[in-house]
Each structure stands twice: as structure tokens, then as C-alpha cells.
Amino acid sequence: MTPIPMLNGSAPPAATGHGFPPMRARHIHTLxxxxxxxxxxxxxxxxxxxxxxxxxxxxxxxxxxxLDILRRHPDMTTVDMTGGAPEMNPHFEYFVSACRALGRTVIDRCNLTVLFVKGKTHLPEFLAAHRVDIVASLPCYLEENVDQQRGKGVFTRSLAALRQLNALGYGAEDGDLMLNLVYNPVGAHLPPDQRELEAAYKDELLSRFGIRFNRLYSITNMPINRFLDDLRAQGRHEEYLNLLITSFNPALVEHVMCRTLLSVGWDGRLYDCDFNQMLDLPVEHGLPQTIAEFDNALSARPIVVGRHCYGCTAGAGSSCGGSLS
Ligand code: SF4
Ligand code: SF4
Incomplete structure (x- = not known):
């Protein structure tokens, strides 16, 4: 394993050519x-x-x-559930209950429409009872844009789900049931300023639909899988990658999410982040490759980087918790 110097944040790293700067994890706060x-x-x-x-x-x-690894590592304070739709897993409730019983903050990355799927309609009450934070996708407050990206009828069902969550106490300013929304651009461009967009979302969703939420996370589209296929079909793949690369903000390398997070695949394999997981780039060779083999060496592991990493450091930056700057 080639030793890679730790970034200490004192001098911004340089990106050379297409090579993303080397970096290491700092600790594992989120699984x-x-x-x-x-x-x-x-x-x-x-x-x-x-x-x-x-x-x-x-x-x-x-x-x-x-769960056994969480039990043995109390420093992993947050469990962030992704999918697919994590709620479609038949053991979803078991896993959530067990994580909460261990005192962990639990995040459900929810597409909202899943709350109307047969057999899943009890989930809003279940999530509220277990104090689960919800991060929900809503790429626009306009029906046409949401349906174009996510499918016909998704906007109407998303609003119905948000109303239901609001009625349970989610999204209230002074409450403890967190309802955060995710924006991602409908096209091949970077997200606008997160704070301004959050203010616009809050105004529009409240005045048009009576819906409240806590924070808006704006996330850059990653040139991976279907979005990559779309870019290629439009002949805009290189143009989009160039946009990400030329918008590189070196100060953000210190803050990218892989430095404090470890990603576990559906089969227990380990990755530096969800994007690396989808690109089938496991944690560096020589480190434990599955959650069953977990050891503390992973807390300071060298991160496996590639051109897609510029998606995390372009402009204001992007992570599962929104913009980085
Ligand atoms: S982006 Fe859409 S298809 Fe993909 S996991 Fe989320 S809701 Fe499902
Ligand atoms: S894509 Fe993953 S590995 Fe690359 S910078 Fe972003 S979080 Fe880190």
C-alpha cells in the first residue's frame, strides 16, 4: 500500500491534470x-x-x-440508510429499531412515494415514533420539473407524503423530527446557491402547498449510471466533466464526506462513499473489504479517488448533507 500524506488543511491541495488530490479519512462518524x-x-x-x-x-x-460493529464502535454516531428505496428492504423496521436502540442518529433517505406503496403505508408513523431523520428528494417545487426527472405523478404523491409527515410533526421549526429536502439540478449544470434556493423552496412550498421542512440540501449530479447514460446520449459527457473539473474548489477537499464516512454495500462490502460503491471501486486493496472484517485501520484509510470526485468539489461542493461551503 503506497503511503499517502495526510492533508492538514493548512495548504489547499492542487489538482493536477485530471488527477484528484490524494487524501485520507479522518475518522468514521457516519456509517x-x-x-x-x-x-x-x-x-x-x-x-x-x-x-x-x-x-x-x-x-x-x-x-x-x-449492528455488531455499531455496538463495538460508539464513535460511529450516525447511520445513514440509502438504497434504492431503503424502505423496500423487508427488514427495514428491524434495522431502524435496532440502530435506534443503540442510541444512533438514523437517517432515512426517502423518495416519498414509497410511503404509498402497498405494505409501506404505516411507515410515516413508524419513522416518527422512532425519531428517524428524513432526507427526501424533491428536485423542484414545480410539478413539470419533478415529473420530468422522477416520473409522471411523482410530484403530486411527493406533496401528499410531505403533508402527511408535516401532520406528524416533521419539519416544524422548533421540533425534533427533521425533514430535510434534496435538490439536484434537472440538467447538466451545477446547483445554484443552497441558501438562496432554500429560502425560495420554503416560500414556494409554504405559500402554494402549506408544506414545511427544515433544511434544503443541494446536491450535484454525479456522472454515474443513468445520469452518465443521459449525458452520453446527449453528447454532453465531456462538457459536464470539464464543468466539474474547471469548477474545482481546492478548499473543499478537506470537507468531502468520505473523510468522515464509510459506505457499506447491500452485500456488506466496504467503499469510501456511495458513488465509489456504484462505480464498483472498493476501499483500497489491503484494507478489510467487508463489514465483517472491520478494523480501525479503516478510520485513517487512503481514499480511492477518480475523476468523478470533482462532482464533490465543484463550485460550492456537494455531499449527502448538501453543499460543503
Ligand atoms: S434516484 Fe429515484 S430510482 Fe434512484 S434510488 Fe432514488 S428514488 Fe429510486
Ligand atoms: S466521490 Fe466519494 S471518494 Fe470522491 S471525493 Fe466524493 S465522497 Fe470522496
Missing amino acids: QVNLGKLCNQTCHHCHVDAGPSRTEIMTRETMDVV
């Missing part, structure tokens, strides 16, 4: 767990290539291994 690729939607921009016909699902046995 991001992919519960499977099954989803009730098939969005155009999906970097997971998720959909109703996917069969990759985390088993209860693998969940138990994850």
Missing part, C-alpha cells in the same frame, strides 16, 4: 448503509440504477453484522 437497489421508482438521474426489478437486497444476517 452509510445501502439496504439494496430495489426501488419503486426509476428516475432519469439515478446514480444507483435502482428500480422495481432489482434483486440486490441486504439480508438480516448482514444487518446483524453491521
